Amino acid sequence: MKEFTYTRAADTGSVLAALAERPGVALLAGGTELLNWLKEGIEAPDHLIDIGGLPLYDIEETADGGLRIGALQKMADVARHPDVVRRFPALARSLLLAASPQLRNMATLGGNLQQRTRCPYFRAETGALPCNKRTPGSGCAALAAGAEDTAALFGWTEECVATHPSDMAVALAALDATVVVCGPGGTERRVPADAFHLTPQEAPVQRHTVLRDDELITAVEVPGTAWPSAYVKVRERASYEFALVSAAALVDLADDGTLRAARVALGGVAHKPWVLDGITPLVAGLRPADTAALHAAVGPLFEEARPPAGEGFKADLARRATVRALRDAAAVREGDR
Numbered sequence: 023m024k025e026f027t028y029t030r031a032a033d034t035g036s037v038l039a040a041l042a043e044r045p046g047v048a049l050l051a052g053g054t055e056l057l058n059w060l061k062e063g064i065e066a067p068d069h070l071i072d073i074g075g076l077p078l079y080d081i082e083e084t085a086d087g088g089l090r091i092g093a094l095q096k097m098a099d100v101a102r103h104p105d106v107v108r109r110f111p112a113l114a115r116s117l118l119l120a121a122s123p124q125l126r127n128m129a130t131l132g133g134n135l136q137q138r139t140r141c142p143y144f145r146a147e148t149g150a151l152p153c154n155k156r157t158p159g160s161g162c163a164a165l166a167a168g169a170e171d172t173a174a175l176f177g178w179t180e181e182c183v184a185t186h187p188s189d190m191a192v193a194l195a196a197l198d199a200t201v202v203v204c205g206p207g208g209t210e211r212r213v214p215a216d217a218f219h220l221t222p223q224e225a226p227v228q229r230h231t232v233l234r235d236d237e238l239i240t241a242v243e244v245p246g247t248a249w250p251s252a253y254v255k256v257r258e259r260a261s262y263e264f265a266l267v268s269a270a271a272l273v274d275l276a277d278d279g280t281l282r283a284a285r286v287a288l289g290g291v292a293h294k295p296w297v298l299d300g301i302t303p304l305v306a307g308l309r310p311a312d313t314a315a316l317h318a319a320v321g322p323l324f325e326e327a328r329p330p331a332g333e334g335f336k337a338d339l340a341r342r343a344t345v346r347a348l349r350d351a352a353a354v355r356e357g358d359r
């Protein structure tokens with residue numbers, strides 16, 4: 023591991039100044055991702071700034087009845103915050119189903135958004151395998167291997183078939199949340215959660231998110247909504263595992279219990295949370311418990327789902343997760359919110 027210097031930041035201004043002034047600076051929040059990168063050779067900074075002391079811990083109500091959550095909040099604390107549990111069950115569940123209790127106690131929301139793909143070729147120690155994200159121009163070993171479980175269904179290119187692993191990002195995209203970032207001179211920028219991560223179709227594969235090198239994530243804002251929500255995670259073992267696919271759903275129910283509108287984002291299928299545009303007209307008027315009708319209705323949204331190789335089992339899994347998330351969201355009772 024390359025040697026680096028370390029300081030603890032006392033205020034946001036000094037962090038922004040350091041990011042703007044010198045190259046080779048990395049920010050340390052909970053450290054659960056960054057330390058792996060240092061060991062695996064994914065990052066080799068000259069200088070580490072520990073941002074744990076910055077005042078980015080508040081959880082406060084916004085004017086529209088939503089919540090503003092500081093970027094340094096721990097995943098475990100947000101997952102059990104009473105307002106989050108009651109009003110945004112998809113967010114609470116996405117955090118609770120992620121990683122392990124020890125990791126959730128250390129890991130922050132900002133770090134969760136900035137985590138990198140779990141594609142095994144990207145993560146290979148010392149970058150020994152072809153990966154365009156890791157070594158530009160070296161190729162995509164994942165595409166050549168044709169392993170469908172870790173590959174994207176949407177938004178991939180011949181250059182990169184990786185998916186983004188954050189569970190929380192999927193819930194935030196479904197909830198129409200905003201990532202608040204701060205840049206040079208303290209200028210604030212607000213990015214819709216579903217536009218924060220980048221697919222290789224949108225940007226060079228080495229870029230993971232829209233966050234610039236001189237910016238800091240300061241908060242996540244979830245708008246006030248009365249729609250019930252749910253998060254479903256499908257994985258190869260029941261805990262401590264990344265999603266094969268996941269689905270976060272919000273539903274608007276008519277008085278007779280049928281669906282009036284829905285919003286769904288998928289995880290594990292692209293290098294960003296994949297929002298299922300156009301779902302409302304397909305499911306409007308259906309009963310959430312009529313899963314056969316829902317399966318048929320959402321089918322067209324998966325016709326474009328194109329795995330690089332394999333049998334296409336993930337597209338079927340994603341469709342099933344979508345239906346289950348819609349049904350689970352509708353089952354969240356009025357009194358629970």
Ligand SMILES: Cc1cc2nc3c(=O)[nH]c(=O)nc-3n(C[C@H](O)[C@H](O)[C@H](O)COP(=O)(O)OP(=O)(O)OC[C@H]3O[C@@H](n4cnc5c(N)ncnc54)[C@H](O)[C@@H]3O)c2cc1C
Pocket residue numbers: 048049050051052053054055056057093094119120121122125128129130131132133134135136137187188189190237238239240262263264265
């Ligand atoms: C074994 C294991 C299993 C996991 N399983 C899951 C899972 O199932 N689901 C899931 O969603 N995640 C999972 N994770 C990922 C975990 O959630 C992340 O490691 C964690 O959220 C990162 O947060 P951190 O505070 O530790 O980030 P750090 O490691 O401190 O930082 C990670 C990156 O984020 C940047 N960063 C941190 N905060 C900010 C900020 N405020 N502004 C700008 N940049 C910032 C850092 O500079 C660094 O580049 C897993 C991790 C491990 C190690």
